[in-house]
Each structure stands twice: as C-alpha cells, then as structure tokens.
Amino acid sequence: MSQTILVTGGAGFIGTHTCIKLVESGFAVLVLDNFSNSSPESLKRAEYITGKSIPFIEGDINDARLLDEIFAQHSIDVVIHFAGLKAVGESVQQPLRYYQNNVSGTLVLCDAMQRVGVKNLVFSSSATVYGDPASLPVRESSPTSATNPYGRSKLMIEELLADLHRADPEWNIALLRYFNPVGAHPSGRIGEDPGGIPNNLMPFIAQVAVGRREHLTVFGGDYPTPDGTGVRDYIHVMDLAAGHVQALRWLEHRRGIKAFNLGTGRGYSVLDMLKAFERACGKSLPYQLAERRPGDVASCYADPQLAADELNWKAELGIQAMCEDAWRWQSENPNGY
Template sequence: MQILVTGGAGYIGSHTCLELLQAGYDVVVVDNLSNSKEEPLRRIQEITGKSLQFESTDLLDKPGLDRIFAQYDISAVIHFAGLKAVGESVAKPLYYYQNNVAGTLNLSEVMAKHQVKDLVFSSSCTVYGDPRSVPIQEDFPLSATNPYGRSKLMIEHILSDLHAADPSWNIALLRYFNPVGAHISGRIGEDPHGIPNNLLPYISQVAVGRLPQLSVFGGDYPTRDGTGVRDYIHVVDLAVGHIKALQKLAAKPGLAVWNLGTGQGYSVLEVIAAFEKASRHTIAYEIVERRPGDVAATYADPTKAKSELGWEAVRSLDEMCEDVWRWQSQNPQGYEST
C-alpha cells in the first residue's frame, strides 16, 4: 500500500512520513524542496531502518505528477505541500493562489485520472478566521483574514465540491492548530528558512544565540496574562492524527472534517516559561504592538476526532518544549549543520 505524501520533506510532512513507515506503509514523497531540504528524508530512513521513495517534483508540473502516478501503485494521498507564511501571502497573493490552489487542482485531476480517490488534506484553523467563541468546533462559521487562509478555505470548498460531484471520493479535511515539538530522537524538527514565523522555532533560536530576543506581539489582549493564547499540538501527535484519518478513509466516510488540537490554550508567556524550564536558558523578550490580524485566543474542541478517529493529543507542553530544545541544541543551524 503506497501512500503519496506531498510536501513530505517539510516539518509536519517529514514527521508524518516517519510515522507512516513505522506503521508499515510504503511511502512516496513528492516535494519541490522550495521550503525544505532532502536531509530529513535521509534521517527518517536512518531512524526507521526503512526506505522511502522521493520525487523532486512541483505540483504545478502536471505531466510530472502524471508520470509519478503511472510509476507507483498509489492507494491514497496525504497532501501537505503548500506555501504557509501569512505575511508573505499578503505581499504575494497571486503566488499563494497559484501554488496552493492551482497545485491542488493539478493533484486532484491527476488522482482522478488514475482512480486514486482517498485524500487527507492538510488544512488549518485559519479557516475559522476570528472565532466567535472558544473552544472551536468543526461546525463553526468559516472565513479567512489573509490570502494564505483563503487559499486553504478555497481548497476545502474545491474538495467539498469534488466529493459532491463524485461521491466515490473519500476526503479528510484536517484543521489543525499550532504544531510544535520534534521527534524524540532530536534528528528531525522544524527548520524554517530565514527568520521563523512561528513562536517555538523563534524562542529556540534565541536560546541557541541565533537571534537576540523574541518580540511578543501584544500584551493587552483579554487573556489571563495579556498575551495571545493558542492551542499548541506536538507534531508527533499531529502526525499520528493523519494516520488515523488515513485509516478512517478505508471505511468510506465520504467528506469528513476533524479538528486536530489539544483543547488546551497556552499564552505566549506560558510557552516562554515552559521553554526556559526545558532548556535552562533565559529567553530575552520584549512586548511590542499587536500584529494586525492576530486574534486573542484560539483553541480546538477535539471531541469529534476522539470519538470518530480514536485519536487524541497525549504530549504535554513540557514535552513539546523539551523535544524542541533537544532538536535545536543538537542541530543549532538546523539541517545546514550536516
């Protein structure tokens, strides 16, 4: 049973590939390496003692995709590939729509041609916009506040329409919250290009001296300490959630939506304190003005995933921070150090 993983060399994709291999699946990775490196794929194979196939192909290369589906016996697709920086999406909206939306259209058309109709899509809690309340349930109203979020929402609509037109498709839309952490080996983790956009990589780079201090955007939110509250989920828990969704597709559920989160919100200052405990380093930070488009608090109601997938997040914030610190301290320059 070969599973095609688009964006499999990326942060979440690489951890999911590792879990797939350990669960006994054969894995084919498609990644253009525009925001990732091939090194984690090599390390995954070392950790698991199993091999995977890698195709350096862009989803915008439709003939290339067609060749891959003809070459391998693919039974299902987990689709991670996409651009994901909110600020960049505001500056380059056409780039984001072309890459994320057109790439998914190509993928879907090639899948249909080859009669591969089981798809797990990596969506995002950004499709909830500024939620009316928390915790967030799957039936909440959908909206988006930036081109990145809108590209995810457009893809959800496209896949929903695809299933409505052809009910033989089985599609899981996984809306997840804030992935953090790293594999317990310390061998693979998050290695963003340039200045990190996400909190934990930024904090960890401050701890190893790559960055001078953390800017905390907003200290006057209506939260317990004034800083933004988010649902941070360990990337390995998230990877396991993708396998649970993949297994669920075998039961032919049609189109299904699940939140993947912990149901627990942590503030920026609480995350800083947990990381200081894990790393035994003091994190220099400064509270600055709010960032446009940020909301005070978002966290998931993961009840549906627990009841329907038999999945729940089990790793604590302390474990997330310990694993990030193990990865960053062993790989201070990320994958560049190899």
C-alpha cells in the first residue's frame, strides 16, 4: 500500500516539482499551502503533467486547529515540510516575520504530528546553515552558523528537531540542506515564479532574457573568487525533487535524525551562470554590478558524498540543462502562472 505524504508548502517552486516526483514514484500526496508565495495553478499543472489528481488544502502551518483536522481526516505517514519564507534580504529587514513563520510554524506542525503519533519528517533545510564556510567544500560535519535571519531560522529548526529526537527517539527525521535550486520541469509547464523582484539569480536572469527587466543586477563584484562574483552550488530542481524521494526511502528503514547536503559539488559564479543562460536563450544579456548584499557569502558549494552513500542519490543534471529548462519555462510563461 502506498504511503500518504503531507507536503507543506507543496505549491511552491521546490514543492511542486517534488510532488510530481512523489506521484510518479507511487506515493499519495496531500498538499497544504497558504499560497503566500505560490499559486494553485502550479498544482493544476502538476496534475496535468502526472495525469493524477493532487489534493490540496489552503491553510497555514501556524493554524493548529486546521492541522488537527487534517491529521484526523487523513491517514498521514510522513510529512515533507517545505512551508517557509525564504528570501535572505527580506529576512534581514523582517526578522520577526521569519522567526514567526519558519520557527514557530514548525513548532506548531511538530506539536500536531506528535499528538497523532506521526513521527516521520523530511525537513527542507538550507546550505545557509553553514554561514560563511571556513573551508570548502562543506560537509555535513562542517561548523554551522548563519549570517542572516533566514539561515538562522533554518538552523534553529534543525536544533529543535534534534532536541525532539533526543527526547523521543521514535522521531525519524531527514534534514535536507539544499544548495541553490534552479531550473524547471522539462515540460516547461511549471517553474520558479517569484512575486515581485526575484531574490534568486536564475529567475532574475530569466526575466531579463524574456524582457521583463532591463538588466541583471549582480550584487558584489569584488569577492575573493575567480571573477569577483559570488560562487554557489546550483542544483537542478528535478535532481532536488529526486533527493526527497530517496529521503523517504531512507526513512522507511532507518531510525534517527541525519543531515544531508543536496548539491552537485561544483561551484559556479554569477557570471558563469549568466554565460550559460546566454547560450540557452541565444542572446547576450546586460548586467550591472552593485554593492554586496548584507548576509551574502563569497563562495559556498557542497560535498555531496554522504547523500550518495546513504540516500543512493546524486545530481545528474548540469548547468546547461538547468539554464535550458529555466529558459523554456520562462519563455513559454513570460509572466509566470
């Protein structure tokens, strides 16, 4: 019998792509999303791609009564917890909002899970928990420390989940530390659709390519990197989605709490990504250098070996596929959903 997975934030960029992989892998999916940074249209398109219905409930993880209703009405086996605010710059300006939504929301969710004895959780963490890495590539054993409230909220959640497991070893938790998710579903029907000015590089470049923005703003050209721009480990969202399926399989036969890096192990600079995107869309794209952003680090990329060894997972798609798929999505959906 297939397991039922509650996916919080399942209408978001990573959430929708993961829902597709889950359905294709035979899991039953129930989505909870408040659509604060996503659209019900993304789930409709996920249904079109999979040919299966993806039931969803509109609501908030901070709503304890709603969570109790969901767990009472549905037989949930595992929760994949994506729901959270995720813009580094915004978190610096609105720390209370980030702690309220991300940390407090996770507490409310875990409390509801505990009440019904659902103790399997895959948590959407982030490479920002490594702060400004002392050495590269970063391993799961590298020191953690965040440079902004967004990263600190992820780190606090990891720590509260570790405490939860120490208090009750029946909790079974995979902490997935994502590096920089980009790309889109190869169908071009779903992709990243940020509200307002994009905080992440790839949708910003894509919006320049499609004519929605005049030029790319590159934050910081004086980092100690090969070309002066920030270096990140970009990972295709479909590879990332596959990592969640592998994490569920790991939870089926393991007990405990463990962190895994989901990255490619390669760092690319902002200008590397810009050039790759220019190849994908067939035109040159203007950019301007600006001051560094507070909370950004010079360079960060993963050692993904642990995920290969324990989850039997590794990233398959390279920088060109990331850019081509992102461009297909953006060019076919110039204004998003």
